[in-house]
Amino acid sequence: AQSVSQHNHHVILSEAASLELGCNYSYGGTVNLFWYVQYPGQHLQLLLKYFSGDPLVKGIKGFEAEFIKSKFSFNLRKPSVQWSDTAEYFCAVNGKGGGNKLTFGTGTQLKVEL
Amino acid sequence: NAGVTQTPKFQVLKTGQSMTLQCAQDMNHNSMYWYRQDPGMGLRLIYYSASEGTTDKGEVPNGYNVSRLNKREFSLRLESAAPSQTSVYFCASSDGGITDTQYFGPGTRLTVL
Numbered sequence: 001a002q003s004v005s006q007h008n009h010h011v012i013l014s015e016a017a018s019l020e021l022g023c024n025y026s027y028g029g030t031v032n033l034f035w036y037v038q039y040p041g042q043h044l045q046l047l048l049k050y051f052s053g054d055p056l057v058k059g060i061k062g063f064e065a066e067f068i069k070s071k072f073s074f075n076l077r078k079p080s081v082q083w084s085d086t087a088e089y090f091c092a093v094n095g096k097g098g099g100n101k102l103t104f105g106t107g108t109q110l111k112v113e114l
Numbered sequence: 115n116a117g118v119t120q121t122p123k124f125q126v127l128k129t130g131q132s133m134t135l136q137c138a139q140d141m142n143h144n145s146m147y148w149y150r151q152d153p154g155m156g157l158r159l160i161y162y163s164a165s166e167g168t169t170d171k172g173e174v175p176n177g178y179n180v181s182r183l184n185k186r187e188f189s190l191r192l193e194s195a196a197p198s199q200t201s202v203y204f205c206a207s208s209d210g211g212i213t214d215t216q217y218f219g220p221g222t223r224l225t226v227l
Contacts, residue, residue, distance in 0.1 A: 044218040104156040
């Protein structure tokens with residue numbers, strides 16, 4: 001069975017600070033990896049995804065994530081956060097061969113202060 | 115192109131009442147999903163439908179039933195609502211192909227008293 005662990009449940013940053021949110025997954029085979037964002041009162045939106053190739057993936061709004069296979073990790077980064085990045089961030093994994101089912105982490109609530 | 119739509123947006127039920135949550139997508143996707151979101155627990159899969167005519171249980175199916183009415187629509191039914199089913203419910207769809215990115219609806223906030 002696949003599982004996802006997000007280490008930081010709540011993160012508070014000042015504007016312009018750098019962001020790194022941790023995500024580790026457990027699955028024995030090849031995986032697809034995702035980061036979704038949920039702004040207050042809104043539905044989940046895709047930030048970025050990894051399927052194959054370059055392990056450094058760039059997404060929308062200046063976010064990027066790096067897939068490190070040896071560490072089973074897919075951490076999300078942004079060099080300089082903005083107040084508008086305040087949201088909840090979810091890491092998700094879809095193990096190939098496990099059907100179309102996504103398994104989500106418990107989420108990280110990010111608050112960016114002015 | 116509305117993407118994934120859900121009705122209703124909010125609902126309050128009394129314990130034991132039944133209701134159906136509706137979901138529709140206009141992206142011609144093969145696969146559809148129902149999740150529930152609870153604080154500190156992320157999203158958990160209730161049921162999914164890999165293609166029209168098929169449905170399968172997810173992680174937390176107890177107390178729910180689903181119907182894949184056609185390729186566009188996937189409904190979730192609570193036959194006898196319980197307070198433990200108070201949650202936000204999200205429907206999603208995906209093309210089921212190699213990239214298989216899921217697209218989410220706006221959610222239904224359900225309270226069971």
